[in-house]
Amino acid sequence: MEAMDVDQEKKILHRKQSRYINMDEIFFAEKEPYRGQQYSQIYFARLHFLRTLLYSLVPNWKPHLPVCTILGLEEGKECIIVGTLYKHMKLKPVILDEYSKERSATPLFKPHNFRHPDDYLVLEDDSGRVKLDGGALLPPVYVTGVVVALLGKETGAGSFLVQDFLEAGLPPQIEKPLKPSEDKYVVFISHISAGSSASNPLLFQLFVDHITGHLGDEKEQRLEAEIVHVVIAGNSVEIPRGLLNGQNLASKDLSRLSEPIKELDIMLTQIAAGVSMDIMPGPNDPANFSLPQQPLHRCLFPGSAAYNTFNSCTNPHFFELDNIRFLGTAGQNIEDLEKYSEAKDKLEFMERTLRWRHLAPSAPNTLGCYPYTDRDPFLLESCPHVYFVGNQDKYETRLLNGSEGQVVRLICIPKFSETGIAIALNLRNLECHALSFEVQFSS
Amino acid sequence: MNNGVGKKRPAAQQPSPVQEKHHATMEEEELDEDVFLDETLIDEESSILHDIEERRALARRLAKWARPPLSQSYSSQSQSIVFQQLEIDYIVGESSKDLLLNRTGPAAIIRIFGVTREGHSVCCHVHGFEPYFYIGCPSGMGPDDISHFHQSLERKMKETNRNNKVAQCIRRVELVQKRSIMYYQQQDYRPFLKIVVALPTMVATCRGILDRGMQIDGLGMQSFLTYESNVLFALRFMIDCNVVGGNWIEVPAGKYRSKVKNLSYCQLEFDCLYTDLISHIPEGEFSKMAPFRILSFDIECAGRKGLFPEPTHDPVIQVANLVTLQGENQPFVRNIMTLKSCSPIVGVDVMSFDSEREVLLAWRDFIREVDPDIIIGYNICKFDLPYLIQRAEALGITEFPILGRIRSSRVRVKDTTFSSRQYGTRESKEVTIEGRLQFDLLQAMQREYKLSSYSLNSVSAHFLGEQKEDVHHSIISDLQNGNAETRRRLAVYCLKDAYLPQRLLDKLMFIYNYVEMGRVTGGSEQGTFEGATVLEARAGFYEKPIATLDFASLYPSIMMAYNLCYCTLVTPEDFHKYNLPPECVNKTPSGEIFVKPELQKGILPEILEELLAARKRAKADLKEAKDPFEKAVLDGRQLALKISANSVYGFTGATVGQLPCIEISSSVTSYGRQMIEHTKKLVEEKFTVPGGYQHNAEVIYGDTDSVMVQFGVSTVEEAMNLGREAAQYISSTFIQPIKLEFEKIYYPYLLISKKRYAGLFWTNAAKFDKMDTKGIETVRRDNCLLVKNLVTECLHKILIDRDIPGAVQYVKNTISDLLMNRLDLSLLVITKGLTKTGDSYDVKAAHVELAERMRKRDAATAPNVGDRVPYVIIKAAKGSKAYEKSEDPIYVLENNIPIDPQYYLENQISKPLLRIFEPILKNASKELLQGSHTRSISISTPSNSGIMKFAKKQLTCIGCKALISGNDRTLCSHCKGREAELYCKAVDNLSELETLFGRLWTQCQECQGSLHQDVLCTSRDCPIFYRRKKAQKDMAEAKLQLERWNY
Structure with missing residues (x-):
């Protein structure tokens, strides 16, 4: 490629290649219309899938105990029930309040997190609900929408005393390909936020130049040539939303609206010209709100979309590189878990979604989601090798080992516009490291 | 809660306390009505036993809820019985021969129902108390004359009551020394005749005879003025025995005899003499509550399509019951009785039956076994209870209505009408269940709170902060006809309807407040009064602190200060006759004369002093109290005392009250007016620049008992100091106990007109307490939500943000949104209750017309009488009448019908809006309602109008609305270059709708309490009902629109 022959006198560096398969179809919702359907079906589909799975695990977990439906509970009888958790939360914001509450004189305190010590869990199956008691299942850990199996018994007060619980666990993983002998890198970046007052366009230009091999000496360029794929995990632009208030816009304002996108397109054209790249929509991008977010429209990128290396993807995004499976989101699923539950770090939230076998359990309850009628696309049927989330405050990573030999690389991709950090992952060993960019003004 | 007073049987007109208030305004006088005790118990007893035999399983299920068994000391009668009484009535029966040796013939027996501390039910028969009244004794009547008088009265009575079996109607005529309360009299006591009759109804008969006049030997034809002949018998008993509503009564061991044969289902049933009763003052241990059993229930009926359920046709399909012990926060019984199978519900005892007869009888057995003291629910008095009884009647289940505590008596439904000035004539159904109080939360709500809607849904949203799922009655039959699962769905809904009244009862402390009200007032409760405005309001927006000086309990204080009472009032004639020295009397500003306390202390001032002292005590105790129940009791008490103190003035003014006295009430108001004027004068004289103050004070408004002063200072703290100073200074010029208090500052203050104002309320200089509004459209029934939101937001901006331009801009934006058809439809919905069908309305009303039109469209979902009809005003042909322009909001949404923004x-x-802005803005009307923001108007195109059927749809450019053709699907060639921008706008619109869609529909799932079932709720009272519907529709459209980009 032309971009690579930076040093003609010496030796032409060739960018390494890898086999890329996009597997986003499961997240396509373009053909899914709104026909007046509600959210009950997606819960039903989720419960149906996970219940079948949990039932198959019960004989190994508690071989001699009967399995009941919630309605079949009898007081004092020990049994196993499977259902969807519902977390009753005192502080959960209620849309009704915006309509019915008297406007209070003092502005409402908006907490970052809606947890409260009085929160409690309820288990629901398609027959009914029961309130959960006992310390085995901790309310701070769970959110509405998670499917679990519980061992316990009904108490006199009509609640269920939980003694033990079982989660679906990590899904099975396709075997990793034989250890490749050469290093190949995938670079992750998120929250470029072109057009935002906080972002520095030079920083991103620096990143682009690095990817395309316009920076550094030969040693460095050799490394740069090992980048086989770039993933942009959401929030690439920040469009001035103040302009979009439902009023008719003056054409002057309209063009201000598209300025950041044009800027982004120019940069993306440079990347796409050099390396295959995926762009995922995020909460700030000009895309729909509900998960799964549909690919950013090609008309937004008249320059870059012309390259066949440019892939506009869904969020969540699912793909394969050299038989290694990647799954990632722009961060909404983890951000929502953080609002309604607690964990020691973001990676733990990620780990939980894998164990629950559900990418976004809090959808649709607190996380916007398309009302699917026949399936739940967020169910995890197989375990990815790499699981990433974008738009996080800081870079974190860990290798997760499952009980059946699964190995998953978890990555929190930090916000690029704030940290200047992108992440490079080596396909050979799933090791990853940060690429840090910095711009200093000497004026 | 019934305070146990004035209960008449069986036609008790006021069985529930909810109507108690109407006592005072009832046009008709209340009369006692005797009920003769039927000693022969009906056969029901045996048939019930037989029934129970048959359904032993059910009986066993119910038995575990029975009351605790009696201890040995009770059954051996060796223990005093102490119980809290809940209801007092009387029956006519044979006096107990054991207790009253020389009494024969029928007599009135007082019956008291109550509960002991251990939770035993009590039915106490009190013997020996006799009905009586007084007449003035004609002068010169000696003992012989009295006996003659007695005989002729007896004869007259016999003539009027021919078929009466009573041997002697007039038991005794006694000469007593009493005094009338009316007018100041110099001699203390004068002779009265106390006439004791055999039965309570004879009081009225006898009074009739005496009113008309009778021939008396030696005196000729004479008519008599009767005294205290309008006091009902049960109340008479309570007064004479010092029994007040809900207090504790003790019958010492040895002073009662257990019944040989129980007439009631109570655990402790006994006879005693009224002289042996000990009535405990509700203090200390006796201010607590017995563990009453409170049943909250709700029924579901399967109505026919389009019709409101009628007991002659439509079956009762479910009855949900919750029983709670007073003082506990969780019900100890939760069950539901269903017709046909119903899937289990966790924590609820589901009892399913194959026939309606079994459902009804199961409920009866349940009532018997659980034995509730108080029955509560929502609209039970007018709907649920009458329905059950009429339904049983229609099905011919004669053994059903034995629901009371008396074995022999059946509950019946009576149609009653009552008229009052306040409420007009109302027809209603009424059910009396002996020994069990009914407390209808709907009636309590309607009486105690002003709300825009009284549906259980909006009441629970208001007080409990949660919406209730509302299943439209047209779906109920479908759910019933489904399977065990759908019936379970219905059962969950029914249980919730039974649970909410209980929660409202707890939350609003109704039990405490009513019992305390009963204790303080002895039962009757009087309406409050409307005071007069005294000083004209100087409308304006005041940006300097306004101090409010309040008279503490003004009217009671005036009555105390000037000794205003019936017995201190001197008629002008008497004034001359008695030749009273002027320094011994007060002449009121309205010209009446009252003697000063030195000469004769008034009774009303004395009562008031006691009430206010008691309130002070209760408030002091409240501060000390730690236990929440004790707190609730004390708070209820101090509130009741306050209301009572104020009502003392009220009943002197009421024209149909027990003792109206216009001289007193007009004197009170005239003094009140004088005091306000006096205050104004003093403030404006003293607080002046010449008087050494920084500014001249100005009184801007004076209400019934408060004066608003602008001292001219600019900080809250300075205004507070001056306010305190003024209050102290002016108080010193008044007679004790009239006192002016400084309480609060309004800053800023928007005074619109009399009784209409808004301001920030400060009681400390650091931070305001709240925003206080009065008489402003923040809550009104017939306004749409838009008005409320607009007014609230404007006030917020004006008063709190101090941003008048912001408020103006907000109004303009909202008006522009309205005209541009961008407003949420739910903000525009107006709701009115449908009380009668179309024909019976004289004037055509929008909501009635609409109901009629909806019935033509679909009778099944059209609103029925009793429903509230929501509507919006739509654009209609020129010259259409206003009532023709109403339309169903759902229909409007579905068919894109344009609303009429101009309306x-x-x-x-x-x-x-003008009311708020006129004091603030010049040309408010022009500025707000006619600016450039009103120029642009957008009207949606209806999708169902005739002309649209002929219109050909053609794609237009998303950017410029130009028609496009050929290969272009999205944009015209001109707009192609702006593709990215236009797409951003479209996708942003979609994403906003998605956000809303998700939040709305998950909220409804939350509300219905299930994730796996579809939301069925059709509660039009819910603020998001229309939003949710609209979100669904908008979403579908926006999605299609966006798909045009994917060519």
């Missing part, structure tokens, strides 16, 4: 602008929002 909302002119008839809904303009007046309230």
Whole structure:
């Protein structure tokens, strides 16, 4: 490629290649219309899938105990029930309040997190609900929408005393390909936020130049040539939303609206010209709100979309590189878990979604989601090798080992516009490291 | 809660306390009505036993809820019985021969129902108390004359009551020394005749005879003025025995005899003499509550399509019951009785039956076994209870209505009408269940709170902060006809309806407040009064602190200070006759004369002193109290005392009260007016620049008992100091105990007119307490939500943000949104209750017309009488009448019918807005309602109108609306270059709708309490009902629109 022959006198560096398969179809919702359907079906589909799975695990977990439906509970009888958790939360914001509450004189305190010590869990199956008691299942850990199996018994007060619980666990993983002998890198970046007052366009230009091999000496360029794929995990632009208030816009304002996108397109054209790249929509991008977010429209990128290396993807995004499976989101699923539950770090939230076998359990309850009628696309049927989330405050990573030999690389991709950090992952060993960019003004 | 007073049987007109208030305004006088005790118990007893035999399983299920068994000391009668009484009535029966040796013939027996501390039910028969009244004794009547008088009265009575079996109607005539309360009299006591009759009804008969006059030997034809002949028998008993509503009564061991044969289902049933009763003052241990059993229930009926359920046709399909012990926060019984199978519900005892007869009888057995003291529910008095009884009647289940505590008596439904000035004539159904109080939360709500809607849904949203799922009655039959699962769905809904009244009862402390009210007032409760405005309001927006000086309990204080009472009032004739020295009397500003306390202390002032002292005590105790129940009791008490103190003035003014006295009430108000004027004068004289103050004070408004002063200072703290100073200074010029208090500052203060104002309320200089509004459209029934939101937001901006331009801009934006058809439809919905069908309305009303039209469209979902009809005003042909322009909001949404923004602008929002802005803005009307923001108007195109059927749809450019053709699907060639921008706009619109869609529909799932079932709720009272519907529709459209980009 032309971009690579930076040093003609010496030796032409060739960018390494890898086999890329996009597997986003499961997240396509373009053909899914709104026909007046509600959210009950997606819960039903989720419960149906996970219940079948949990039932198959019960004989190994508690071989001699009967399995009941919630309605079949009898007081004092020990049994196993499977259902969807519902977390009753005192502080959960209620849309009704915006309509019915008297406007209070003092502005409402908006907490970052809606947890409260009085929160409690309820288990629901398609027959009914029961309130959960006992310390085995901790309310701070769970959110509405998670499917679990519980061992316990009904108490006199009509609640269920939980003694033990079982989660679906990590899904099975396709075997990793034989250890490749050469290093190949995938670079992750998120929250470029072109057009935002906080972002520095030079920083991103620096990143682009690095990817395309316009920076550094030969040693460095050799490394740069090992980048086989770039993933942009959401929030690439920040469009001035103040302009979009439902009023008719003056054409002057309209063009201000598209300025950041044009800027982004120019940069993306440079990347796409050099390396295959995926762009995922995020909460700030000009895309729909509900998960799964549909690919950013090609008309937004008249320059870059012309390259066949440019892939506009869904969020969540699912793909394969050299038989290694990647799954990632722009961060909404983890951000929502953080609002309604607690964990020691973001990676733990990620780990939980894998164990629950559900990418976004809090959808649709607190996380916007398309009302699917026949399936739940967020169910995890197989375990990815790499699981990433974008738009996080800081870079974190860990290798997760499952009980059946699964190995998953978890990555929190930090916000690029704030940290200047992108992440490079080596396909050979799933090791990853940060690429840090910095711009200093000497004026 | 019934305070146990004035209960008449069986036609008790006021069985529930909810109507108690109407006592005072009832046009008709109340009369006792005797009920003769039927000693022969009906066969029901045996048939019930037989029934129970048959359904032993059910009986066993119910038995575990029975009351605790009696201890040995009770059954051996060796223990005093102490119980809290809940209801007092009387029956006519044979006096107990054991207790009253020389009494024969029928007599009135007082019956007291109550509960002991251990939770035993009590039915106490009190013997020996006799009905009586007084007449003035004609002068010169000696003992012989009295006996003659007695005989002729007896004869007259016999003539009127021919078929009476009573041997002697007039038991005794006694000469007593008493005094009338009316007018100041110099001699203390004068002779009265106390006439004791055999039965309570004879009081009225006898009074009739005496009113008309009778021939008396030696005196000729004479008519008599009767005294205290309008006091009902049960109340008479309570007064004479010092029994007040809900207090504790003790019958010492040895002073009662257990019944040989129980007439009631109570655990402790006994006879005693009224002289042996000990009535405990509700203090200390006796201010607590017995563990009453409170049953909260709700029924579901399967109505026919389009019709409100009628007991002659439509079956009762479910009855949900919750029983709670007073003082506990969880019900100890939760069950539901269903017709046909119903899937289990966790924590609830589901009892399913194959026939309606079994459902009804199961409920009866349940009532018997659980034995509730108080029955509560929502609209039970007018709907659920009458329905059950009439349904049983229609099905011919004669053994059903034995629901009371008396074995022999059946509950019946009576149609009653009552008229009052306040409420007009109302027809209603009424059910009396002996020994069990009914407390209908709907009636309590209607009486105690002003709300825009009284549906259980909006009441629970208001007080409990949660919406209730509302299943439209047209779906109920479908759910019933489904399977065990759908019936379970219905059962969950029914249980919730039974649970909410209990939660409202707890939350609003109704039990405490009513019992305390009963204890303080002895039962009757009087309406409050409307005071007069005294000083004209100087409308304006005041940006300097306004101090409010309040008279503490003004009217009671005036009555105390000037000794105003019936017995201190001197008629002008008497004034001359007695030749009273002027320094011994007060002449009131209205010209009446009252003697000063030195000469004769008034009774009313004395009562008031006691009430206010008691309130002070209760408030002091409240501060000390730690236990929440004790707190609730004390708070209820101090509130009741306050209301009572104020009502003392009230009943002197009421024209149909027990003792109206216009001289007193007009004197009170005239003094009140004088005091306000006096205050104004003093403030404006003293607080002046010449008087050494920084500014001249100005009184801007004076209400019934408060004066608003602008001292001219600019900080809250300075205004507070001056306010305190003024209050102290002016108080010193009044007679004790009239006292002016400084309480609060309004800053800023928007005074619109008398009784209409808004301001920030400060009681400390650091931070305001709240925003206080009065008489402003923040809550009104017939306004749409838009008005409320607009007014609230404007006040917020004006008063709190101090941003008048911001408020103006907000109004303009909202008006522009309205005209541009960008407003949420739910903000425009107006709701009115449908009380009668179309024909019976004289004037055509929008909501009635609409109901009629909806019935033609679909009778099944059209609103029925009793429903509230929501509607919006739509654009209609020129010259259409206002009532023709109403339309169902759902229909409007579904068919894109344009609303009439002009109507909302002119008839809904303009007046309230101008009221607020006129004191603030010049040319408010021009500025707000006619600016450039009103120029642009957008009207949606209806999708169902005739002309649209002929219109050909053609794609237009998303950017410029130009028609496009050929290969272009999205944009015209001109707009192609702006593709990215236009796409951003479209996708942003979609994403906003998605956000809303998700939040709305998950909220409804939350509300219905299930994730796996579809939301069925059709509660039109819910603020998001229309939003949710609209979100669904908008979403579908926006999605299609966006798909045009994917060519």
